[in-house]
Amino acid sequence: MSLDLDALCIQSATGSALFVPLTLHVPAGGVVTVMGPSGVGKSTLLDGIGGQLAHGFRLSGRVVLNGRDVTHLPAEARRIGLMFQDALLFPHLSLGDNLAFGLPLALRGRAARRTAVEAALDQSGLAELHDRDPATLSGGQRARAALMRSLLAAPEALLLDEPFSKLDARLRDEMRRFAFAHVKSRAIPTLMVTHDPEDAAAAGGEVVELRGGSLNET
Amino acid sequence: MGAALYKVTRDGRLLRAVVLGVVGLGVIAPIGLGLLQTGRAAFGILPALGHTVLTLDPWRDLAALPGFATSLRLTLVTGLGSTLLSLLLATGFCAAVHARMSPMAGARLLTPFLAIPHAAMAVGLAFVLAPSGWIARALAPMAGWERPPDHGTVNDSWGLALLVGLMVKEVPFLLLVILSALSQIPVARHMAAGRALGYGRGIVWIKIIMPQVWPLIRLPVWVVLAYALSVVDMAIILGPSNPPTLAVAVTRWFTDPDPAMILPASAGAMLQAVLVVLGVGLLLALEAVVRRVGIWWLRRGGRGLSAEPGLWAASAGVMALMMLGALAMASLLVWSLAWRWSFPQIVPESWSLKPWAGAMQGWTRALWNTLILAGATVGLSLALAIAWLEGEDRARRGRAPWAEALIYLPLLLPQIGFLYGLNVASLRAGISGGMAAVIWAQALFVFPYVMIALSDPWRSMDPRMVNAAAALGAGPWRRLIAVKLPILLRPILTAAAIGVAVSVAQYLPTLFMGAGRIATLTTEAVTLSSGSDRRVTGVYASLQAALPFVAYLAAFAIPAFLHRNRRALMGTATA
Numbered sequence: 001m002s003l004d005l006d007a008l009c010i011q012s013a014t015g016s017a018l019f020v021p022l023t024l025h026v027p028a029g030g031v032v033t034v035m036g037p038s039g040v041g042k043s044t045l046l047d048g049i050g051g052q053l054a055h056g057f058r059l060s061g062r063v064v065l066n067g068r069d070v071t072h073l074p075a076e077a078r079r080i081g082l083m084f085q086d087a088l089l090f091p092h093l094s095l096g097d098n099l100a101f102g103l104p105l106a107l108r109g110r111a112a113r114r115t116a117v118e119a120a121l122d123q124s125g126l127a128e129l130h131d132r133d134p135a136t137l138s139g140g141q142r143a144r145a146a147l148m149r150s151l152l153a154a155p156e157a158l159l160l161d162e163p164f165s166k167l168d169a170r171l172r173d174e175m176r177r178f179a180f181a182h183v184k185s186r187a188i189p190t191l192m193v194t195h196d197p198e199d200a201a202a203a204g205g206e207v208v209e210l211r212g213g214s215l216n217e218t
Numbered sequence: 219m220g221a222a223l224y225k226v227t228r229d230g231r232l233l234r235a236v237v238l239g240v241v242g243l244g245v246i247a248p249i250g251l252g253l254l255q256t257g258r259a260a261f262g263i264l265p266a267l268g269h270t271v272l273t274l275d276p277w278r279d280l281a282a283l284p285g286f287a288t289s290l291r292l293t294l295v296t297g298l299g300s301t302l303l304s305l306l307l308a309t310g311f312c313a314a315v316h317a318r319m320s321p322m323a324g325a326r327l328l329t330p331f332l333a334i335p336h337a338a339m340a341v342g343l344a345f346v347l348a349p350s351g352w353i354a355r356a357l358a359p360m361a362g363w364e365r366p367p368d369h370g371t372v373n374d375s376w377g378l379a380l381l382v383g384l385m386v387k388e389v390p391f392l393l394l395v396i397l398s399a400l401s402q403i404p405v406a407r408h409m410a411a412g413r414a415l416g417y418g419r420g421i422v423w424i425k426i427i428m429p430q431v432w433p434l435i436r437l438p439v440w441v442v443l444a445y446a447l448s449v450v451d452m453a454i455i456l457g458p459s460n461p462p463t464l465a466v467a468v469t470r471w472f473t474d475p476d477p478a479m480i481l482p483a484s485a486g487a488m489l490q491a492v493l494v495v496l497g498v499g500l501l502l503a504l505e506a507v508v509r510r511v512g513i514w515w516l517r518r519g520g521r522g523l524s525a526e527p528g529l530w531a532a533s534a535g536v537m538a539l540m541m542l543g544a545l546a547m548a549s550l551l552v553w554s555l556a557w558r559w560s561f562p563q564i565v566p567e568s569w570s571l572k573p574w575a576g577a578m579q580g581w582t583r584a585l586w587n588t589l590i591l592a593g594a595t596v597g598l599s600l601a602l603a604i605a606w607l608e609g610e611d612r613a614r615r616g617r618a619p620w621a622e623a624l625i626y627l628p629l630l631l632p633q634i635g636f637l638y639g640l641n642v643a644s645l646r647a648g649i650s651g652g653m654a655a656v657i658w659a660q661a662l663f664v665f666p667y668v669m670i671a672l673s674d675p676w677r678s679m680d681p682r683m684v685n686a687a688a689a690l691g692a693g694p695w696r697r698l699i700a701v702k703l704p705i706l707l708r709p710i711l712t713a714a715a716i717g718v719a720v721s722v723a724q725y726l727p728t729l730f731m732g733a734g735r736i737a738t739l740t741t742e743a744v745t746l747s748s749g750s751d752r753r754v755t756g757v758y759a760s761l762q763a764a765l766p767f768v769a770y771l772a773a774f775a776i777p778a779f780l781h782r783n784r785r786a787l788m789g790t791a792t793a
Binding site for chain 1: 613614615680682683685686687688689690691692693694697700701704705707781783784785786787
């Protein structure tokens with residue numbers, strides 16, 4: 001598996017390019033870190049890759065996933081997972097149902113699906129918490145659950161948007177190890193945007209600087 | 219590149235086109251058609267009666283109708299007076315108590331006053347204010363009255379009872395609107411800054427806070443004014459009867475046995491619309507004057523501390539109105555259960571369920587009609603509102619200002635201005651006089667309220683939550699049904715409850731489009747209110763008041779039960 005960006009560029013509604021066109025290659029299990037000044041459009045870049053751009057933005061270049069051009073696909077058909085600094089667990093579902101939401105339809109049968117969810121809970125130290133209200137979990141538990149939910153959807157690439165910035169220092173270390181270990185063991189190409197150099201160091205992959213664009217870009 | 223965006227938003231485009239079509243053909247077209255029909259008749263063109271020549275005669279006839287000038291004066295005094303007084307009282311009350319009251323507690327306190335239909339409140343107020351009502355009974359021992367005093371305290375020729383009745387309903391609405399506007403402004407910090415500069419609390423409120431609040435409440439104040447100028451049901455129950463306010467007079471002329479009356483009636487309906495426009499113009503002019511004078515006053519830097527007594531007077535006025543309203547609501551139930559209740563007694567001497575049992579056949583039929591109408595109009599309005607909001611989401615764009623204005627249109631136009639014409643149009647289409655026509659006419663007024671109630675909570679939902687669902691492979695329909703609707707359950711049900719309250723309260727659309735054949739709790743309560751049996755009137759008005767209240771209760775209880783183990787959804791997102 002691999003994720004490739006080919007001269008990817010995003011223009012705002014006024015027609016100005018947010019950043020200099022970006023070309024990069026994320027190998028299977030590799031974590032590429034994108035850094036840059038705040039406001040340069042790091043989150044918008046992830047929106048573009050994930051197919052979630054707000055109205056008015058325009059995207060040029062290509063997003064290629066395992067040789068498949070996904071630039072023109074809607075978000076739900078891209079198989080690109082997303083993780084934010086907030087866990088964004090669905091507040092109306094139990095922890096277990098949150099994880100089950102991500103399971104592919106192809107996994108049939110109540111028992112099989114339940115087993116898959118329980119196994120994921122187990123792997124993330126959340127065993128026995130299947131029926132819990134996500135609002136009652138600790139920050140670390142929520143972050144692990146959110147990552148597991150993304151992984152259960154069997155994504156072909158993962159986008160991390162400042163994933164550890166809301167955790168306290170001790171949890172941050174633990175969560176980094178947890179996340180990168182899972183990404184590597186599943187060989188998922190991962191793109192992370194962050195402003196924390198420690199994130200980049202822990203990821204151990206290539207670091208790309210996102211530079212602001214100019215009005216002349218088309 | 220273009221192809222990519224098309225693919226993502228094509229679904230949204232279809233949905234938006236459908237919504238635009240339904241709103242355009244279902245809401246805007248009928249209102250325009252109704253206005254056009256009424257307008258033509260106002261200038262003498264009514265082919266059905268053989269009038270085909272453009273003429274100003276209907277206007278001359280209108281001006282010559284007995285009581286016209288008085289009706290016009292009554293409408294202006296009660297409409298403008300109640301709106302301006304309510305605005306003054308509500309503002310003063312908020313200034314005095316805002317720091318002491320949480321928005322949640324405020325909303326809870328106001329809910330019964332907002333939920334109860336105008337007609338039911340009017341019936342209750344008539345019970346309380348009448349010479350034989352609770353107030354007179356309470357005063358009787360001191361005044362030495364053996365029998366009801368001979369004062370016309372209800373249906374008085376000044377329209378004072380109507381003025382008070384309108385204020386009892388308008389003040390809570392304006393309080394709600396102002397409180398929600400205040401929640402968007404850093405009031406406490408501005409207050410601290412102002413007081414540190416030596417301004418009194420009341421003065422900071424007038425000079426700093428109100429100028430920020432006004433733009434947020436301008437439109438709702440216009441809606442209140444338009445309503446007060448053209449209200450019919452409350453004016454029939456509380457207002458003077460001969461001559462009545464203009465809206466009531468126009469309604470009478472439209473339903474006059476002599477069909478020729480339709481011409482001056484149409485001119486009156488048009489005048490009613492003109493009055494609303496002029497009223498809004500007056501508010502705009504006042505705003506401009508206050509802005510000029512205000513800026514001069516502000517620059518002078520007066521620190522006067524004298525506004526305080528005014529604020530407390532306003533608060534006392536609001537409390538008195540709320541107490542009157544609460545008494546009125548209680549009196550509905552008491553009268554419906556009273557059997558023997560002679561004059562100076564404060565409570566009935568004997569109680570009975572006979573009024574309920576005796577009128578059973580009548581009220582069950584009216585109750586069913588009311589329930590069917592409420593269910594259908596709220597269902598339609600909610601579906602349309604959700605489709606509209608979801609269409610905006612799928613296109614990933616906000617609402618255009620013209621669309622926002624479109625939603626308020628039915629609330630700003632006087633109902634009498636286009637309902638007659640709409641009825642003519644539907645007669646021609648062969649759908650008049652039936653349930654469908656009434657459902658449609660009511661939905662014109664239910665939809666805007668549902669839409670307004672649902673818009674803010676819908677948009678305040680974290681869009682990343684929906685993005686997360688898409689990244690997990692959920693398509694647009696699964697995102698809507700499995701994520702958005704359950705999370706927004708509470709505001710959706712609140713919007714539905716507001717819709718029920720609006721539907722139950724509708725009088726004129728039911729009367730005109732139902733051709734008088736569809737009896738609802740409201741039409742029956744209004745008809746009975748002029749009769750003598752307060753017990754039966756109490757039965758209908760109690761039921762009418764109870765329905766919206768039950769809807770609000772359900773809107774509170776259902777999410778509380780379903781989400782009892784979901785902390786993030788409890789106590790938040792109240793619409």
